[in-house]
Amino acid sequence: MAASAAALLAVAAFSVNTAASARNSTTSVHQNAPRTAAPAPRVVRLITGETVVQRQVSGRAVTTVIPAAGERGGMVRMGGPQQSLLVPTAALPYLGGALDPALFEVSKVSSAVSVHVTGPKLSAVKVPGLHVTTRTSTQITGTFDRKGSAAFGAALRRQAAADRAAHRTSSTLFGASRISVTAGPRNVVKPAFAQVTSRFTVLDRSGRPAQFAGLFLLNLDDPSRFANQALVMNGQARASLPKGRYSVFAVISDDASDSVVTLPLIRAESNLQKFTIDARRATAKVTLVTPRPTAAAYELTSLDVLQTVTFEGDGWVGESFSDNGVLEFGRHDLYVSPSAAPPTGTQTLSTSFLFGNDQSTAASPYSYTATYQATGAIAPSQRHVVSDVATLAMSYYRSAPGVVDGISHEALPTGDAPTSSFGWATPPGGHGTDYLVSPKGTLWQDDYLPSMDPTAKAQADVQDVPRTRLAGQTYPVDYLRGPLAPGLPAAQGGSGFVCYSCRSDDQLFVGIVPFTDSVPGHFGAIGLGDDSTTVAKFQVWKNGKLIDSETNGSGLTLTVPTTATTVRARLETWLGIAGFTRSTHSVTDLTFHTSAKDAVAPATWDCGDDPWGEPTICRVPSELTTSVPLPTALDSTMSVGAHPFTFSIAPIIGKAAVTATLQISLDRGRTFTDVPVTALGGNRFLAALTNSPSAVGKSVTIRVSGHTAGGDAITQTTDAAYVVKGA
16 A cells, blocks of 8 residues: 555755744743753644644754645755745746745745735636635635645646646646735845846756746855745746856756756856756766665655855855755655856755655565765765665654654754755554664764644654664664653763753753653653643742743743752643643652752763853753653553563762652542562662553553652652553
8 A cells, every 4th residue: 555645754954944933832941041942843834735844953943844645746945044945846837926935935934824816817716725715806815724725735736737748837826826925016126236137948858948947046256145046937037136156056847857957156247148957967866775675655865955155245254055955755766967066165965865665554664764965066976875774673652542653863964064854654553663874973863743733732742862873783762652751851972962951150051841751862842833722831949939930831041159059840741732642741840959069061962052152061960860661562551460660760960879769540640559669779770560450441640759868859740651451
């Protein structure tokens, strides 16, 4: 059975883009909090039906694209410092004409955007899926709901296929001359520099005028003068450009393939100069050869070209960029033109792949995530062969029965190099084998979406800390193995670990992530779609005095003395609002002592930057963290009888000894029963959960507590941590 489009995600991570909005985030913070408080996910549905999830991974913006139902082909990304577009290839012939580019500006547009429709004869305008809210003699205004955007996207793809077959591009779409975000005529910008008009002829792989093409031009002398796309219609494009040097990025799409053509240098010097962009120059086919066979529907390919330019002004030096690429869904050929490096700045080509067997039907699903980067010229061979791999043995303890969840593995870039990784829905059986391919020394970071439903009232996201994954090694990885409760991620040896509770001499950041699972290093966030929804309550005490109490927050910067201070932080979360049917409500209560003599954070930890952009050195209070891998099935059930397991409670830094207790409740926390705990040494403990036949069908609340001789303590209480299942 072929994979449904809703089961695929395309994940593009670009380190140079701006962060997603922190609006409605349970990781919102006060004052000058460090980068530890990343925004929770923001979900946008494009009018063409694709769902875009934006979030932060290790300080970089990550964009996840869930293709529309039935969508094949791909998407084109074009962007610079002022604008970032994500456009389905079916929309390319109409972009800048009938379709306003702002409809695809993913960092600004919203799912509820009102569109304005104009046309030569409004009575003849029939925009599929549009819910009309107002109609005047000059324009129609409306919105697209989920079904409406799916209908519009499907109709657009049919129209694009018809136009492609007829080798034409219409100046109207569904009778509309313009479908735009803003009302009124198009904005005309008065140029601030001397302009010349440049003409571009764009040819497809058969040598005909290209009907499906995107064009992006970057001024190499000063990108602030021009860094934008140009409309291609019937194989022709015109652009009014300030005189100077430019690089060109072009995508030409047809039924069987996409071609990326780059021109590292053109000179716009006189009016009506002609330039030719020919898809036949794209001779390097982007391919991945894997040891095991893969399925056509599960072959996702990405290509990114990042160009950075340094330029000088009057007494200052600036830097800007363009970041363009293609995301391919399914087995769709991708070609790129070999070319020299641009004459100024740097150019980085990144290619990424996610290939696998049929994840929905295979008895033993597996996948390959591979990433490759090259700086400078674009080589004439883009064939990559998988040899040595790191192996992840994945297990998913889903948030609810029947939920469609998604996983991606990202190879973290060095410097400003972009990466594009992919992800897709996890296998139905909850187990999979994922192979990672990257240069030696690459750090990897997972990103897991417990639900890919864009209509959810709250969207959850789980990230892992950066980790080294060595070729030839196998790593077992669990996601959402309960209990799920607020806590702190713990460093796992790799560089780039973000310090969640660190201090300077007089400033302390107190932060608790909204939820963690049993794997040290995993941390979850919750994004809200409604300001009135409460998913978290955060409170902080200093030396016994309550100094902050707020909803939907999880971090606070305090002014503290250099002498010893006692801090208590409590975070209560309601994951049930995000669709979780277990660990629906949790409370974590932390107490710790801090002073200017706290241990210095290891050099591999990220404490944030000072006002001049330099990394800071910070100290770390010895807060306690937990890892409690309950012995449940993947559906978070546990059978009748005794189930021994080990767990740990330990300081986030240092080796202070911890005393632990474990309790369970069958009446949602009204009464608790102690579970015997045996210390194994090294802050590891052994316990056995014993479920009686009378408890079958009941949800069990788990409470785990730990404290040190110095008075540091943690208590985590999780409702519906698991359900007792009969024989």
